[in-house]
């Protein structure tokens with residue numbers, strides 16, 4: 329399991345996470361939802377080793393992993409798809425995958441690239457193109473493929489659906505289900521709650537750096553007032569579609 333315990337974090341000298349507890353289980357999809365600025369990306373960056381935490385713990389299979397370098401987290405099986413489907417635009421799609429696979433033993437690279445291309449067969453025809461020429465949805469596929477190429481056990485996806493068409497989102501949602509079915513523990517970080525809650529079994533609602541809810545997605549869906557008040561507290565309308 330990947331556990332986040334009492335996570336506290338500061339940015340620019342200001343506390344932004346005030347004691348967050350999360351748990352990702354193999355094969356399970358969890359959702360971390362909340363308004364703009366609630367602290368979702370900060371949580372992901374802390375788990376990825378990009379931001380140092382000021383207190384608490386991040387445990388991967390009971391091993392303390394907080395304040396380790398991102399490479400160490402990746403080696404422990406934690407992969408992150410950052411917000412904004414950013415690719416290495418001047419490199420080809422194939423080279424984007426090769427860069428992501430660099431930590432693998434050389435003999436395993438080709439097979440792992442084939443494996444992710446089986447998940448995203450639509451990338452086959454794009455392998456030689458500069459990644460910057462792809463559509464937003466195709467770039468997001470490259471980003472997810474980059475995360476998957478190292479065979480992670482935990483996958484954190486910051487904004488799977490933002491800016492993408494409903495058709496692409498449905499396609500990506502199917503991939504997330506497939507990846508989880510293969511035993512990967514997935515955390516979906518979303519402003520748009522309905523997709524995340526539809527896919528997940530566990531849900532966390534972040535409100536101004538604190539958890540306003542932690543429980544099953546079904547229980548959260550049965551209490552829409554929790555989401556509404558959480559988004560309203562942040563001065564935003566609930567993004568329930």
Ligand SMILES: Nc1ncnc2c1ncn2[C@@H]1O[C@H](COP(=O)(O)OP(=O)(O)OP(=O)(O)O)[C@@H](O)[C@H]1O
Pocket residue numbers: 339340344362363364365366367368369370371519
């Ligand atoms: N680079 C930064 N320096 C200082 N404070 C920051 C920085 N980035 C974000 N913050 C602050 O940290 C808090 C949490 O922001 P964070 O980006 O984690 O929220 P979020 O829920 O991911 O929101 P969004 O959906 O807008 O990315 C906010 O108060 C924000 O203003």
